[in-house]
Amino acid sequence: xxxxxxxxxxxxxxxxxxxxxxxxxxxxxxxxxxxxxxxxxxxxxxxxxxxxxxxxxxxxxxxxxxxxxxxxxxxxxxxxxxxxxxxxxxxxxxxxxxxxxxxxxxxxxxxxxxxxxxxxxxxxxxxxxxxxxxxxxxxxxxxxxxxxxxxxxxxxxxxxxxxxxxxxxxxxxxxxxxxxxxxxxxxxxxxxxxxxxxxxxxxxxxxxxxxxxxxxxxxxxxxxxxxxxxxxxxxxxxxxxxxxxxxxx
Numbered sequence: 001x002x003x004x005x006x007x008x009x010x011x012x013x014x015x016x017x018x019x020x021x022x023x024x025x026x027x028x029x030x031x032x033x034x035x036x037x038x039x040x041x042x043x044x045x046x047x048x049x050x051x052x053x054x055x056x057x058x059x060x061x062x063x064x065x066x067x068x069x070x071x072x073x074x075x076x077x078x079x080x081x082x083x084x085x086x087x088x089x090x091x092x093x094x095x096x097x098x099x100x101x102x103x104x105x106x107x108x109x110x111x112x113x114x115x116x117x118x119x120x121x122x123x124x125x126x127x128x129x130x131x132x133x134x135x136x137x138x139x140x141x142x143x144x145x146x147x148x149x150x151x152x153x154x155x156x157x158x159x160x161x162x163x164x165x166x167x168x169x170x171x172x173x174x175x176x177x178x179x180x181x182x183x184x185x186x187x188x189x190x191x192x193x194x195x196x197x198x199x200x201x202x203x204x205x206x207x208x209x210x211x212x213x214x215x216x217x218x219x220x221x222x223x224x225x226x227x228x229x230x231x232x233x234x235x236x237x238x239x240x241x242x243x244x245x246x247x248x249x
Contacts (some may be wrong), residue, residue, distance in 0.1 A: 006135075006136040006139065009085075009136060009138060010136075013084060013085065014034060014082045014083065014084065014085075015082070015083060015085050015138035015140075015143065016080065016081070016082060016140050016143070017033075017080065017081040017082075017083055017143060018071060018072055018077060018079070018080050018081075018140070018143075018144065019077040019079065019144075019148075020043070020047065020077050020078065020079050021147070021148055022143065022144075022147070022148040022151070023036075023079050023081050024148075025148035025149075025151040025152055026081070026083055026148070026151045027054075028151070028152075029151035029152060031083045031084065031086065031151060032083060032084040033055065033058070033081050033082075033083050034058060034081075034082045034083060034084060035058040035059075035060065035081065035082040036051060036055045036058060036059045036060070036079065036080075036081045036082075037060045037061075037062050037067070037070060037079070037080045037081070038051055038052075038059070038060075038061055038062070038078060038079050039061070039062055039063070039064055039066075039067035039078040039079075040061060040078070041063075041064045041078070042064070042067065042077065042078025042079075043078040043079065047078075051079070067080075072140060072144070085137075085138045086155075087157075088154065088155060088156045088157070089156055089157065089158060090129070090156050090158050090162065090163065090166045092154075092156060093126070093127045093129075093154055093156050094154070095126045095127070095170070096126055098191075098192065098193055098245075099126040099127070099170070099172060099193050099194075099195075100123070100125050100126055100190075100193075100194055100195075100238070100241055100242070100245075101125060101126055101127050101128070101129060101167075101172065101194070101195040101196070102116065102119075102120050102125055102127075102128045102129070102195070102196055102198065102234060102238065103128075103129045103130075103131060103163060103174070103195050103196065103197040103198070104116060104128065104129070104130050104131065104133075104197075104198055105131045105132065105160060105197065105198070105199050105200070105205055105206060105209060106131065106132050106133065106134050106199070106200055106206070107130055107133055107134065107135060107200070108133075108134035108135050108200060109135065110135050110136075110139040110140075110141035110142035110145065111141055111142075111145045112201075112229070112230050112231055113130075113135060113137060113139075113142045113145070113146070114141065114142045114143070114144065114145025114146035114147075114149075114150070115145055115146075115229070115231035116128065116198070116230065116231045116234055117142075117146040117149040117150050117153055117155070118145075118146055118147060118149045118231075119231055119234050119235045119238060120149065120153045120238075121149035121152045121153050122235075123235075123238045123239060123241075123242055125153065125238065126154070127153070127154040127155070127156060128153055128154070128155050128156075129155075129156050129157075129158060129163055129195075130155065130156070130157050130158075131157075131158055131159060131160045131163050132159055132160060133157060137150070137155060137157070138150070160206065160208050160209060161208075164208075164209075164212055164213075167195055170193070171193060172193040172194065172195050173192060173193065173194050173195070173214045173215065174194075174195045174197055174209075174213040174214045174215070175188065175190075175194060175195065175196050175197065175213065175214065175215050175216075175217050175237070176197045176205050176209045176210055176213035176215070176216045176217070177196065177197065177198055177199070177205070177216075177217055177218065177219070177233060177237065178199075178204060178205060178210055178216045178217075178218060179204070179218055179221075179227075180210075180216070180218075181216035181217050181218040182216070182218075183215065183216065183217050183218070184217065184218060184219070184220055185217040185218065185219055185236070185237045185240060186240060188215065188217055189244065190240065190241035190244050190245070191241075191244050191245055194241060196234065196237050196238060196241075197209050197213055198230050198233065198234050199230075200230070201227060201229065201230050217237070219233060219236055219237070
């Protein structure tokens with residue numbers, strides 16, 4: 001099933017969108033919608049009319065009982081869609097004149113990916129680059145936890161080597177986050193093109209990033225443990241960069 005098997009999603013080149021807000025963001029983000037299942041009992045009449053008018057082909061009305069068998073969140077939202085994923089590489093990204101980028105290495109938890117995409121959307125980043133992913137970026141949990149931000153933020157998939165080369169070719173400084181760094185993030189100047197590189201919570205960044213990034217940075221830690229959720233760490237450094245740029249570009 002598409003909701004459970006990454007292999008099946010790749011085979012059919014489809015993924016699941018559940019929820020009215022997520023559906024609208026996917027449409028706004030120009031994702032190709034293939035099928036739409038709606039439960040009129042869970043939608044406002046005007047929403048049923050709007051959806052029915054826009055998606056005459058591939059639209060199926062289902063009962064509440066059938067909908068609840070299909071949905072992850074029972075009795076909620078009233079719409080499920082099947083869409084084509086976007087397969088974007090580095091060459092597909094369009095950057096601003098002073099880009100700010102988030103690079104994620106070997107992201108493995110769909111929930112973390114979704115939370116990171118929410119941070120990227122809130123900070124209006126140019127792009128999120130996922131290097132050597134260990135999870136399907138269109139996993140239903142990633143789509144849900146991103147609350148639709150997977151449709152609002154340009155996402156590219158690449159390798160660490162290709163990403164390093166691409167950042168250098170674009171003259172974008174890379175900042176690897178590491179507990180072993182000597183420099184605190186708030187002592188850096190992020191007003192020029194910058195990419196923040198985040199690793200997994202369990203093992204951090206690979207040696208390749210730690211040795212080849214332009215600068216290693218860390219967040220001061222005052223508690224008894226030495227780690228935070230990766231999405232929290234990303235938000236801290238990303239919004240420091242936005243603050244330095246007066247929350248502009």
